[in-house]
Amino acid sequence: MIHRLAVFGATGDLSARYLLPALAALRAAGHLGDRFQLTCAGREDWDGERFRHWVAGRLDRHGASWPADARKAIVACTRYRRADVTDPAEVASVIAGDGPVAVYLALPPAVFPAAVTTLHDVGLPPGSRIVLEKPFGEDLDGAVELNRLLADLVPEQAVFRVDHFLAMTTVQNVLGSRVANRVLAPIWNSIHIAEVEIVWDESLALEGRAGYYDGVGALKDMVQNHLLQLLCLVAMEPPISLDERELRDRKVDVLRSVRPLTEKDAVRRTRRARYKAGRIGDRPVPAYTDEEGVDPGHHTETFAEVELELDSPRWSGTVFRLRSGKALGHDRKEVAVRFRPVPHLPFGNSGDARPDVLRFGLEPEGLTMDLMGIGSRAQTLVPLTLTARMDPPGLPAYGQVLLDVLRGDAALSVRGDEAEESWRVLTPVLSAWSKDLVPLQEYPAGSDGPVPPRRDAPCSA
Structure with missing residues (x-):
């Protein structure tokens, strides 16, 4: 099991409403231990304290059904990096750490090709996985090209094109x-x-x-x-x-x-x-x-x-x-x-x-x-x-x-x-x-x- 998650586009609605409360649910159910690390990246020029305050507020609003100690644990394990997904140095700082990382692209589909290309330039640790939200591409040609880019980055078994339905x-x-x-x-x-x-x-x-x-x-x-x-x-x-x-x-x-x-x-x-x-x-x-x-x-x-x-x-x-x-x-x-x-x-x-x-x-x-x-x-x-x-x-x-x-x-x-x-x-x-x-x-x-x-x-x- 991977113990590191990096979310690009972490200040968006998807993270606030769904991903952060889901992590609190996993913590409450015993699926996430103290080793778990959450690195969040966005374009806002925030420091770590401000972002954790934002996370706490979103969890109180959208994840209130989960225990307070689980929500606090997610806040405590979170760090924030301002990052442009087209900048290799900034992307590298987000995924830096020991062991494999799951990279979640909570981004508009138009940005996927650029983000995947940057990740390829930076390189992912062995055993890492990449997660993309729907819609996967913007049309058939875009999906074919995105599949080609992903195949150059990680094996197909490490690509998660998620559909929460x-x-x-x-x-x-x-x-x-x-x-x-x-x-x-x-x-x-x-x-x-x-x-x-x-x-x-x-x-x-x-x-x-x-x-x-x-x-x-x-x-x-x-x-x-x-x-x-x-x-x-x-x-x-x-x-x-x-x-x-x-x-x-x-x-x-x-x-x-x-x-x-x-x-x-x-x-x-x-x-x-x-x-x-x-x-x-x-x-x-x-x-x-x-x-x-x-x-x-x-x-x-x-x-x-x-x-x-x-x-x-x-x-x-x-x-x-x-x-x-x-x-x-x-x-x-x-x-x-x-x-x-x-x-x-x-x-x-x-x-x-x-x-x-x-x-x-x-x-x-x-x-x-x-x-x-x-x-x-x-x-x-x-x-x-x-x-x-x-x-x-x-x-x-x-x-x-x-x-x-x-x-x-x-x-x-x-x-x-x-x-x-x-x-x-x-x-x-x-x-x-x-x-x-x-x-x-x-x-x-x-x-x-x-x-x-x-x-x-x-x-x-």
Whole structure:
């Protein structure tokens, strides 16, 4: 296990909200001992005392659920260095120390190539690892080039392209539920499943993240990584084991089976939109283009939807719909598996029957089944909902991510070819959107999003 972690971009929102509290969680659970060292690098001209005060404040705010002594231990083991990731001397001062180091690039994706190049020039101690946040690259060509740079720096087994969704308990339960249950395993195919919706709709608006979000948008921020990863877990063939190679191979198989979208498909099967002024509850929300730091000329979407089909024996005929939006009227974060209707119903009100839906709640976590049952009057159907409680996770998702990095377990990270395949799936969409072939719609903040089109045209074969 590695006992040194160096975080570049440590004064950003990712560190404040997720990485620092995750480290406190690891300390509280006994995974980090007194040998652990945290070196943080940023562009702010701060001294160590000021930075530790900042860390303590962020832990009190975002990690208050963890014991005070664990938070204090993280503050105590932290040192700060002002560093430009393109300056070899400054980068060398950050990673200096005894033994291997895990280098976490909590940076915008546009900076990854320069940072990796500098690390190559400086050199990493043997056994070191490098961690990159999503999105991995900015397009397919960028991902291929970044993979080449990383291959010159460390072995593929030492590269952690993290997607914290994969460390969420419910996300892992998607795979567990479908392969470990006799009831679900035989019907997990297109014969029984008509459609799968993978949705991450949130009522949060931009929340001061224009510096990152306005150059990325909903498609790259959510669909290209998080939601495609969920697609892989839903659609992958049952793995022989849960080891690193087996899981990653099966995920790549899914991405390679996605039917390529033509330009016409991209027009018919994708949507993009951005929010205009509205209200979310009692809170007024300005239009996206009026948010501080937004350049209206970027035409950045805050809502993205893509409809995909898989060319595989298991899934031919099932529709997979991936959707994410900001500033919507309510949160909806789930994987909804919609089953086909039964062939015959002998009940008097059979016309009121609804197909069964299995829902994996992502946030909050949970499992529900919407189905039909007998009502209080004989021979009548009524909707029923079955709910399963889930034990709370022992670690937050980022806690599991960091623990895997320090231990060297890459099973839940994204392999290089997998990152490239994810971009390949969406390259036709990016191309069509860049040509304005798909209109940029608008929807009021606090609404259900843009009005959906008719769904009556299949994807091209």
